[in-house]
Amino acid sequence: MPPHTKPHEVIDPVIEFRDVNFVLGGRHLLNDVTFVIGRGETLVLLGRSGAGKTTALKMINRLLVPNSGEVRVEGRSTLEWNPIALRRRIGYVIQDIGLFPHYTVAQNISLIPRLEGWPAKRVHARVKELLEMVGLHGGKFEHRYPKQLSGGQRQRVGVARALAADPDILLMDEPFGALDPMTRGEIQREFKTIEKRLGKTIVIVTHDVGEALVLGTRIGLMEAGRLAGMYAPREFVHASDPMAAAYMAQLRVYEEARGQK
Amino acid sequence: MSLIEFFARHHREIIQATFEHIWLVGMAMVLAIAIGVPLGILVTRRPWLSKPILGGANIAETIPSLALFGFLLPVPWLGGRADRLAIAALTLYALLPIIRNTSAGIAGVEPAVREAARGMGMTNGQILFQVELPLSFSTMLAGIRIATVLTIGIATIAAAVGAGGLGEFIFRGLAMVNDQLILAGAIPAALLALAADSLLSLLEHRLRPVR
Numbered sequence: 360m361p362p363h364t365k366p367h368e369v370i371d372p373v374i375e376f377r378d379v380n381f382v383l384g385g386r387h388l389l390n391d392v393t394f395v396i397g398r399g400e401t402l403v404l405l406g407r408s409g410a411g412k413t414t415a416l417k418m419i420n421r422l423l424v425p426n427s428g429e430v431r432v433e434g435r436s437t438l439e440w441n442p443i444a445l446r447r448r449i450g451y452v453i454q455d456i457g458l459f460p461h462y463t464v465a466q467n468i469s470l471i472p473r474l475e476g477w478p479a480k481r482v483h484a485r486v487k488e489l490l491e492m493v494g495l496h497g498g499k500f501e502h503r504y505p506k507q508l509s510g511g512q513r514q515r516v517g518v519a520r521a522l523a524a525d526p527d528i529l530l531m532d533e534p535f536g537a538l539d540p541m542t543r544g545e546i547q548r549e550f551k552t553i554e555k556r557l558g559k560t561i562v563i564v565t566h567d568v569g570e571a572l573v574l575g576t577r578i579g580l581m582e583a584g585r586l587a588g589m590y591a592p593r594e595f596v597h598a599s600d601p602m603a604a605a606y607m608a609q610l611r612v613y614e615e616a617r618g619q620k
Numbered sequence: 621m622s623l624i625e626f627f628a629r630h631h632r633e634i635i636q637a638t639f640e641h642i643w644l645v646g647m648a649m650v651l652a653i654a655i656g657v658p659l660g661i662l663v664t665r666r667p668w669l670s671k672p673i674l675g676g677a678n679i680a681e682t683i684p685s686l687a688l689f690g691f692l693l694p695v696p697w698l699g700g701r702a703d704r705l706a707i708a709a710l711t712l713y714a715l716l717p718i719i720r721n722t723s724a725g726i727a728g729v730e731p732a733v734r735e736a737a738r739g740m741g742m743t744n745g746q747i748l749f750q751v752e753l754p755l756s757f758s759t760m761l762a763g764i765r766i767a768t769v770l771t772i773g774i775a776t777i778a779a780a781v782g783a784g785g786l787g788e789f790i791f792r793g794l795a796m797v798n799d800q801l802i803l804a805g806a807i808p809a810a811l812l813a814l815a816a817d818s819l820l821s822l823l824e825h826r827l828r829p830v831r
Contacts (some may be wrong), residue, residue, distance in 0.1 A: 419737055446741030457736025461754050520740075530739075586672055 369397040373418055373528060373560040378428035379583075381414055390584040391428070395481075396577070398527075401554060401561040403575035405568060405606070410581040412599045417564060419451045432528070434516050445598075449472060450521030454533040456513050457483040458505040464490070464516050465501040471524045489519040492547055499530045511542040518550070535570065547573055568606040572596075625677035626800045634789070636691065636810050641785035644703065644778055645771045645812075652767060656715045660722025661748070671725070676717035685777045688712065693781070706778035706785075710757045713774055714767035720761025725756025742747030772813040776805060786812075 374396040381389040384459050389411045391616045396402045404412040413447075417423040418430045421437040436443060458467050468489055469482045477485070490500055505513055514535060521529060528571040535543045535550075547570060553573065554561060565571055571578050578595045580587045580603055595603055627634065633679030663670045683691070688709045693699045698708050699741030729752050737747045753760075786805040 422735075422739055443741045446739060449741075451739035453731070453732060453736060453739070455732030455736075457730065457732035459733060459737075459755075460730075470742075474742065474746065483792065514696055562700060 362584070366590050367579055369388045369395045370423045371398040372396070372431075373398050373400075373433060374402075374562065375431040376415070376418070376428070376449075377431070378444070379415070379418060379425045379430060381411075381418070381423065382426050389418075389425070391584045392584075393428075394419070394579060394586055396560060396562065396590055398560055398601075399558045401563065401574055401576045402579055403563045403565060403571040403577070404579045405565060405571045406581035408567060409583075411584040412531055412566075412581050414584075416532055416562060416564050419528070419530055420446045422449060433575060447475065447524060448526050448528065450526040450529040451497050452529070452531040452534045454536045456505075456517040458513060458516060458520070460505055463502050463504055464495075465507070467516060468520045468523050470520065474505060485523060492522070492553060493519045495519075510538055511546060512547060514538060520551075527558050527559060531561065531563045532562055536565070536567075550574065568610050572610075623800055623803060624821055626804065630686035630804060633695065634786075634804055634808060637784065637786045637788055637805070638812065640783075641772070641775055641787075641809065641812065644710060644783060644785050645768065646708050647707045648714055648745075648771055648775075649768055650762070651707065651715035652763060652771075655711070656718030656763075656767075657722050659715075660719045660760075661726065663719065663724045664721040668770075674716075674719060677712075677719050680712040681716045685709070685713070685774045686739040686780060689777065699759045702781050702783040705781055706775070708830055710771045710778070714771050717763040717770070718760070719763075721766075722760050723804045725759030725763075726752045728759060729755045746824050756796040758824050761820060761824040761827060764815060765824060768820060769813045770811060772816060777808055 372395045376392050376394050379392045380387070392411070392415060395400075400501075404415060406412050417470060418437065419432060420426060421430075421440065421442045424438065429438070430438065431437070432445060432449075462470070465483075465486045467478075468486050472482045472485055479520070484499065490496070495512060495515055500508070500512070500516075505516070508516065509522050514537075518534065521531075535546055551574060559576075563574055565599065572595070574590055578592060580590070580595075580598075581587045582599065582602055587602055588598065589600055590603070596607060598604065598607075638817055659673055663673055680688070684758055689705065692705050694706075695705075698705050733751060733755070734747065737751050742750070774787050776787035778785050779791050786809045789801050789805030793799065793803075793805065
């Protein structure tokens with residue numbers, strides 16, 4: 360069994376949920392969620408819409424605060440962190456990307472470095488490096504506006520922006536959800552190599568089991584505000600949990616269809 | 621005497637009245653922007669204030685202009701001088717479109733953009749000045765344009781309380797049943813409104829956030 364399947368076996372915890380509850384408007388969105396993620400791991404939170412995945416994600420950069428229990432980042436409760444300092448150490452990518460329409464690609468990517476007061480030369484070099492990394496080569500993208508990019512290109516810029524200040528942690532909320540399947544597969548594969556190369560601690564929210572298996576070193580299955588299970592991808596494939604089995608069955612339907620052709 | 625001859629003979633008075641008019645409207649707009657933009661921002665930050673603030677501005681908008689000049693007459697410092705009185709009344713009229721468009725512009729910023737800004741660690745001030753305001757600039761400017769055109773028209777009534785401006789000719793013309801006098805006020809006022817409208821809409825389009 361790989362060492363990260365049980366919470367207490369994580370050697371260098373980076374993100375830790377302890378009995379986290381979150382209630383909004385009488386609805387229990389998170390129910391006693393507890394887990395630990397170690398440095399360099401990629402946790403994929405998998406579940407249906409409304410299972411509490413995004414809510415859990417937003418607890419990590421303190422966009423939301425638990426009603427009870429605590430979320431610890433780098434050993435400190437998010438409530439002890441200055442929220443601005445915390446968020447600047449955490450890259451954030453959302454499905455709608457949220458690129459600033461009045462900024463060029465370069466200005467979008469360099470926003471946090473500029474706010475952090477990096478010298479112009481270093482900012483410029485960083486933008487170049489990041490565009491290269493996310494596969495937007497050649498300098499012609501730097502001065503474009505988000506409206507002038509395709510969906511896939513925009514998503515790449517979103518990832519580059521999140522990585523700009525070299526954060527230790529990366530949060531991604533259905534990062535590739537709005538893309539067509541072809542572009543999506545392509546960016547997933549590319550992201551996999553970035554993931555390996557950078558060794559960051561990553562949390563990804565998705566309802567796509569394929570994405571979870573490709574990108575995750577651990578898969579957290581969420582159901583109705585609870586963490587129904589935490590698996591290594593290899594375990595997930597054979598998990599007895601009915602939800603996990605349903606996800607795998609869905610995946611097999613595709614494989615069988617492909618086999619029949 | 622033809623209209624052109626009339627304009628030629630009285631061009632000095634007409635130009636002077638036009639400048640008075642511009643001054644009344646300009647002062648009122650500066651004040652209305654200085655008050656209206658912060659109020660518009662406040663409305664987006666404290667939604668419960670939206671009703672009283674927009675409601676108040678709405679009421680000011682519905683008071684007939686002649687009556688509003690009358691209402692302000694007994695107000696101590698304002699009533700003392702006709703131009704102050706006129707500027708105060710015009711400011712009140714200009715407020716509603718400015719407040720409304722400022723808050724509408726900010727509310728119109730895509731939620732994803734705001735969420736990304738917050739999630740990346742921008743402070744509230746940075747989000748306001750670097751994201752929300754630049755993105756709502758053209759909407760705000762549209763409000764300023766509407767308010768300016770409106771104010772140029774209403775400012776003709778300021779002559780009724782002796783504040784001068786192009787309304788002088790109109791009121792005199794009405795009293796003397798002299799069409800040329802009325803037109804000497806009405807035509808420059810209309811031209812002024814058209815000029816302000818096209819100038820500001822040009823600016824509005826140039827500052828449109830998304831190219």
